[in-house]
Amino acid sequence: MTRKLILWLPFGLLMGLFAAFWLGLERPSDHIIASRMVGQPLPEFAAEAAIPSLPGLATADFRDGKPRLLNVFASWCVPCVQEIPMLLRLQQAGVEIDGIAVHDNSADLSRFLTENGNPYDRIGLDQDGKAQIALGSAGVPETFVIDGQGKVIYQHIGVVTEADMADLRKMLASRR
Amino acid sequence: MKRAALFIAALILAPLAASPIAAQDYAEVSLPDPEQESQALALMDSIRCVVCQGQPISGSNADLAGDMRRLVREHIAAGESPEQVRAFLVGKYGDWVSFKPVVRSETLPLWLVPLLALLGGGWLVANRIRVRKA
Numbered sequence: 001m002t003r004k005l006i007l008w009l010p011f012g013l014l015m016g017l018f019a020a021f022w023l024g025l026e027r028p029s030d031h032i033i034a035s036r037m038v039g040q041p042l043p044e045f046a047a048e049a050a051i052p053s054l055p056g057l058a059t060a061d062f063r064d065g066k067p068r069l070l071n072v073f074a075s076w077c078v079p080c081v082q083e084i085p086m087l088l089r090l091q092q093a094g095v096e097i098d099g100i101a102v103h104d105n106s107a108d109l110s111r112f113l114t115e116n117g118n119p120y121d122r123i124g125l126d127q128d129g130k131a132q133i134a135l136g137s138a139g140v141p142e143t144f145v146i147d148g149q150g151k152v153i154y155q156h157i158g159v160v161t162e163a164d165m166a167d168l169r170k171m172l173a174s175r176r
Numbered sequence: 177m178k179r180a181a182l183f184i185a186a187l188i189l190a191p192l193a194a195s196p197i198a199a200q201d202y203a204e205v206s207l208p209d210p211e212q213e214s215q216a217l218a219l220m221d222s223i224r225c226v227v228c229q230g231q232p233i234s235g236s237n238a239d240l241a242g243d244m245r246r247l248v249r250e251h252i253a254a255g256e257s258p259e260q261v262r263a264f265l266v267g268k269y270g271d272w273v274s275f276k277p278v279v280r281s282e283t284l285p286l287w288l289v290p291l292l293a294l295l296g297g298g299w300l301v302a303n304r305i306r307v308r309k310a
Contacts, residue, residue, distance in 0.1 A: 003303075006300070007300070010297070010300070031229060031272055033226050033229075033269050033270065033272055033273070034270070035268065035269070036266075036267055036268055036269065036270050037268065102239075103239050128243055128246060129239065129240055129242075129243025129244070129246075129247075130243070130247070132240070132243070133240075133243060133244065133247060133265075133268060134268070135268075136268035136269055138226035138227065138240070138269065139226070139227060139240070
């Protein structure tokens, strides 16, 4: 009896594998790729000023003792528009927000900021994705919390909504 | 007439004169050293595009994939080995970004299962043979 069962085992395993593959095809996984830079010092990068009226952005700017947000965005990114009101509210509450504009240009950015409002203190232009890759960011929008010593302490992937405000505020307050 | 000829000559020569000066965008342009280029291409085939995740960066049109191809070529041109570049990207995005599985305690089952299956199969076959002999 046991021997018979054992002989069926490979068939059973094969069926199990088949089912697993089938399910994998039905629901293709869309991984959220979290940055490995969380918990680490902000990597070295320097991004030139994206628009004439605001300064650019470099790693050294983040070591002034003040925690702040680093928002990876782009003027061509539709969901980025959606989170601007949230960022403006944080700005009104005294949070400093710096932006990295990915694959963007000055004219489009200026229009974007005029239409939607400007929550940013500095915007660095990241034309070749170097700053984005250095941060381990896989898309736009993403929002990082950087503590006053220049360490990445939190990453929010996707649009900042009402529901995310508490977490962001908590992380910002944690290392004052 | 002379002027027209000069104009045509300038038209033909202008791109030739400009090309070495213009910066090469290594997202789409091969490295001059064929050895390095083949290393870079092999690495690009095994790095996952983080935007369109089923594709390697070598076959993806996403902007970020282009950025990663440029980064791969630049690092390799600077003398890094492909595995150093892979380690750099894994350090940013985690193991998921590499199509090449690594041996580590969490990934050990991945490597052990084929071995165990082979041993199990061998045991089954051995058993079967012994039964026939008896």
